[in-house]
Each structure stands twice: as C-alpha cells, then as structure tokens.
Amino acid sequence: MGIAQAEHDDRHVIVVHQWEDHYADYESYFDHSAGPVSYIVTPVGSGSVPSTAARVVTVEKTSDLAVMRETVADLADRFGRPRGIVALKENVLPVVTALRAEFGAAGRRAEDLHHFLYKDTMIAKAREIGVPIPETADVANHGDLTAFAAEHGWPVVIKPTRGSASEGVRLLHSPADVESVVFDRPMLVQAFVPHPIIVVDGVWLGDRHGPWRMSRYLENCLSFRHGTPLGFVEIDDAAVNAAMGEFLDKLLPGLCAEPYVYHLEAFMVPGEVPSFVFLEIGSRVGGAETPFLWREVHGFDLMAVECQLQLGIEPADLPTPELSTEDVAGYLLMPAPSRRPCRVVAAKSMLGPGGPYAEKVLTPGGVIPRSEAYYEHVGGRFRFRGATTAGVEASITKVAAEFELETVPFDGTDA
Structure with missing residues (x-):
C-alpha cells in the first residue's frame, strides 16, 4: 500500500535517533505498549534504541532526504501514517520538517524553524527585534x-x-x-567580538519564562574543533542572571509566539552591569552534556518537553524559572588526539574527590567513531556539580590538565 492510501494511526510515532548514549529517555516520553514507536537510526545509534521499538531502520545519513522519505514511507505502510516525526538533533531538522509536511505529521514546519536554522535569517530576526548583534x-x-x-x-x-x-x-x-x-x-x-561566550538553555512558554539556566564556555566550540578542551559552567552570579533575564524578555517573545525549548549563545560585554550581544539561537535542547546535567543535577528533562512540542502537545505543569536545586552544573569535553575514527590505546579515569560525578571515557581497545553526533564521540566526556561556579570551574580546569588519553588512527579493520 502506498503512502497516498495509508491512513493516520494516532498512535504511530517515528523517532529519528543518532546517539549511542541515552541523551533522551524515549520510553518515558512515549508509551511503546500503547502504539507503535518506530526508529530511524544511524549505525552509531542503533544500539541505544529501546527494546520495545516497533521497528528499527538503520540509514547511513539521516540528512539524506531521499533515503529518509523512502524509509518513512515504508514505516507508514507498515504502521500507518505517523502522527509525529520526532528529531532531537538540530542537523536533521531541515529534513524532518519537510517530511512532516509531506506525511501530514504534527510538529513545526520549515517556515516555523527557518529563522532558528539559518543564520542569515536568524541575524535579521534579531536585528528586527532590536537586540545588539555583531x-x-x-x-x-x-x-x-x-x-x-x-x-x-x-x-x-x-x-x-x-x-x-x-x-x-x-x-x-x-x-x-x-x-x-x-x-x-x-x-x-x-x-569578531572579543568577549566571553555565554549560553542560556531553557523553555519559553509563549508569554512567560519556564525554567532556564545561564552558563559560560571555558574556551569555545570553535577552539574545540581545533583540539582545545571545551569546558562549560553555570553562572551563579545573581546580578549577571538578572541582566540576562532582561535580555531574554526582549528577545524570546519576538522569535516565536508559541512555547519552545531554546539554546541561546551570546557574547557577554563586561561592565558594572553586563550587557549582551546576540550570537545565535536554536529551537532545541542544548547539545553535549546539557540533557544529562538538567536531568541529573536539576531534576528536569528538557528532552521530554521538546518531544511534547514536536508532537503538537503544549507542556503542562512546568516549574518556574527556579529549578529544584541550587547546585551549579558543568561539563568538560576533551578532544580526541587522532582524527576520528581512532582506537584508544590508553585512557585515565578522572572519577574521585574533586573530579566529575560522571564520565564517559573509553577503555583501551575502544573506538571513537566518526559520527553525526559530533560532541558525543570525543576523547572524554565529564559532568560536574558543586556549590559555586568557582568551585565547579576549578574542578573542570584540574581534570582538563590531568586527563590522559592516547589514541591511534583506525581504519575499521583489526591489524
């Protein structure tokens, strides 16, 4: 049966999944026993799909529209046209928005997300709203x-x-x-703007703030691509957070009238009261260790909210901007010494007093693959929590200086 004849199945959900680790807890977001939940995955992500999935289809690249269209059509033939197509990584959203429109699935369309995905339109929108831009x-x-x-x-x-x-x-x-x-x-x-880059992750409810947290990078994402460790720590300075709240009050309502999860980057200009210059914003959950930190330190699942929104469900009972804990969270990503894929020869665990509360470090013999999930497959991933920004930053700096990793290039075959 072709897709033109397939009927909607109000229970069928398709998830596009690219992670090896459990960045999202899909089984708590969708009742897999109440209706079919099918998955389209990359080879790296195939091992972390719930065992209750109705079907799992592996594709080489989720960004290939022709392959994805054929895969969704096959799943629709089998389970009925999907009520939603969920994708939690930004790189696949251009394809997914096209598929939602084509298959009549819930969720935002290309025109809704264009100014979140394309930086020229994004900058034009920020200029129209009236916030400072480079x-x-x-x-x-x-x-x-x-x-x-x-x-x-x-x-x-x-x-x-x-x-x-x-x-x-x-x-x-x-x-x-x-x-x-x-x-x-x-x-x-x-x-070039010579000021620190800060990050805000949170939920905008259409007319008011949901929970949000402000952080700053130690180094930056561009430097990480060139071999520099990337640190990230939440900011506990009340005055700085208050100034950011005023910036958000101006920016967020002008970007979307409906609730959305956001990941904002901006430059922080120092002063008696800091000011901010817009860099970019995504309508998605922040990357790297952000989903883990929010669940494990703050007791709140941003991915769950994003899944609800992608199914056209307005989230209910969200906490106020103040989360359940005052703990400061942070993470550290260490680059891989060799071009990926590479094999780990030696690695040092950093768990223990003064170190991270969680880490992902491969043991000798493990392979760091090439993957569309760029910040997942790195030399080492570490998560921190503590009472103050200064304390967490000190722990991150110590681990970055002391971590040891040795890798060799890997061509996919064993010698």
Missing part, C-alpha cells in the same frame, strides 16, 4: 570578504548560513587567510 553581511566571494574586513577590521569570522557544532566556521586574522576560503555554500561574515 556587524554581519552575506558574502559570495573573496572580494566581498575583503571589503567587509576593510570596513570593520580584522579578525573576522566566516561561517556557513546553515550548520551546527561550529562546522565550517573559521576565524580569519588577515588578508593572507582570505584565499583559502571556499565558497561552496551560502556564507556570512561577522566582525
């Missing part, structure tokens, strides 16, 4: 790039208009760097 321009060639830098100064940041995890982002220091830029996709350039 000087920004679309660039199509080396001449455009050189002219922008001549006007606004070096260094500049060039990035694809679409992408996540800092893929394709470069910091250009001088005219000598320009010729190495390849314009193989839509690009934009921004003036």
Whole structure:
C-alpha cells in the first residue's frame, strides 16, 4: 500500500535517533505498549534504541532526504501514517520538517524553524527585534570578504548560513587567510567580538519564562574543533542572571509566539552591569552534556518537553524559572588526539574527590567513531556539580590538565 492510501494511526510515532548514549529517555516520553514507536537510526545509534521499538531502520545519513522519505514511507505502510516525526538533533531538522509536511505529521514546519536554522535569517530576526548583534553581511566571494574586513577590521569570522557544532566556521586574522576560503555554500561574515561566550538553555512558554539556566564556555566550540578542551559552567552570579533575564524578555517573545525549548549563545560585554550581544539561537535542547546535567543535577528533562512540542502537545505543569536545586552544573569535553575514527590505546579515569560525578571515557581497545553526533564521540566526556561556579570551574580546569588519553588512527579493520 502506498503512502497516498495509508491512513493516520494516532498512535504511530517515528523517532529519528543518532546517539549511542541515552541523551533522551524515549520510553518515558512515549508509551511503546500503547502504539507503535518506530526508529530511524544511524549505525552509531542503533544500539541505544529501546527494546520495545516497533521497528528499527538503520540509514547511513539521516540528512539524506531521499533515503529518509523512502524509509518513512515504508514505516507508514507498515504502521500507518505517523502522527509525529520526532528529531532531537538540530542537523536533521531541515529534513524532518519537510517530511512532516509531506506525511501530514504534527510538529513545526520549515517556515516555523527557518529563522532558528539559518543564520542569515536568524541575524535579521534579531536585528528586527532590536537586540545588539555583531556587524554581519552575506558574502559570495573573496572580494566581498575583503571589503567587509576593510570596513570593520580584522579578525573576522566566516561561517556557513546553515550548520551546527561550529562546522565550517573559521576565524580569519588577515588578508593572507582570505584565499583559502571556499565558497561552496551560502556564507556570512561577522566582525569578531572579543568577549566571553555565554549560553542560556531553557523553555519559553509563549508569554512567560519556564525554567532556564545561564552558563559560560571555558574556551569555545570553535577552539574545540581545533583540539582545545571545551569546558562549560553555570553562572551563579545573581546580578549577571538578572541582566540576562532582561535580555531574554526582549528577545524570546519576538522569535516565536508559541512555547519552545531554546539554546541561546551570546557574547557577554563586561561592565558594572553586563550587557549582551546576540550570537545565535536554536529551537532545541542544548547539545553535549546539557540533557544529562538538567536531568541529573536539576531534576528536569528538557528532552521530554521538546518531544511534547514536536508532537503538537503544549507542556503542562512546568516549574518556574527556579529549578529544584541550587547546585551549579558543568561539563568538560576533551578532544580526541587522532582524527576520528581512532582506537584508544590508553585512557585515565578522572572519577574521585574533586573530579566529575560522571564520565564517559573509553577503555583501551575502544573506538571513537566518526559520527553525526559530533560532541558525543570525543576523547572524554565529564559532568560536574558543586556549590559555586568557582568551585565547579576549578574542578573542570584540574581534570582538563590531568586527563590522559592516547589514541591511534583506525581504519575499521583489526591489524
């Protein structure tokens, strides 16, 4: 039976899943016994699907629209047209929004998420709302790039208009760097902002704040791609959080009139009262260890809220912006020494007094794979909690300095 003849099954949910670890607790979000929940997974994610899944289909790339369309059609033939197609990673949302429209599934469409997914439109929206933004321009060639830098100064940041995890982002220091830029996709350039990058993860309820937490990076995501450890720690300074609350009050209502989960990045400009410059925002749960920290430290599951919203269900009984614990949370990602995939030769556990409360470090012989889940498969993942920002930051810094990992390139075969 073709999809044109298939009927909706109000129980059938399709989940697009790319993680090896349990970033999302799907069995608590969907009653797998009440109706079919089918999964489309990448090879790396195939081992972490609930055993109660109605069907699991593995594809090489969830970003391949043609393959995904055929896979969803096959699942719809078997279980009925899905009431929802759920995807919790940003990189697959352009494909999933197209499939929702094509198969009549619940959830936001491409036009709803365009200004959250495409950085040129995102910056234009922030400018329209009236929050501070870096000087920004679309660039199509080396001449455009050189002219922008001549006007606004070096260094500049060039990035694809679409992408996540800092893929394709470069910091250009001088005219000598320009010729190495390849314009193989839509690009934009921004003036460099020499201030710390902060992060806010939370829920906006359409007319008021749900829970949110403000953090700052120790280093940054771009540096991590070039081999620098990436730390992240929540901010316990009441004045800084109050200033961010005012920034959010202006920004969030202008981006979407409906409830949404968000991951905001901004520059924090120091001052007696800090101010903020918009960098980017996603309508999704923050990446890396964020879902774990919210569940384990704050007792709140952001992924559960995002799943409800993707099924067209407005979340109920959410806590106020103050979460259930005053503990400060943080994480550390250590890069892999070799290009992925690589095999671990030696690794050091960092659990113990003064260290993380949880870690993911492969034992010797384990393989760090190449994966669409970029921040999952790294040299080491560590989660921290403590009474103060300063205390958690000190623990992160200590682990980053003392962690030991040795890897060798791996071609997929055993010698």
